[in-house]
């Protein structure tokens with residue numbers, strides 16, 4: 001069953017796993033993440049709950065600073081619900097790929113609207129430039145628009 005646009009905002013994951021929630025026209029809300037790595041493999045500070053930019057316009061990348069409102073970011077309707085994936089290595093980690101997407105690896109639940117069957121191999125790649133035609137996933141558009149980490 002498909003749900004309408006706007007149904008994603010208040011949808012909560014049911015488990016206590018590390019999880020990523022897709023906010024309509026806004027950031028990724030990540031809960032319970034222990035390991036956030038920059039593009040050189042360095043550990044970044046993380047908290048119990050963080051908001052990661054996916055519009056590409058934040059001045060505080062990789063974190064959301066509210067710029068998605070200024071640039072009128074549209075995430076589109078995501079025909080998906082939750083996909084639970086398990087990384088072979090076990091650790092739940094989100095890595096920033098240089099001038100590219102978030103690489104998500106490990107037992108991290110991806111939450112959105114309904115149960116129409118989003119599936120994601122592990123690892124999977126979430127757009128953070130805002131230009132993907134296949135949101136929330138990266139489709140390589142970051143190269144065409146010249147997205148940078150800065």
Ligand code: FES
Nearest residue numbers: 127128129138141
């Ligand atoms: S990060 Fe947006 S298309 Fe790759």
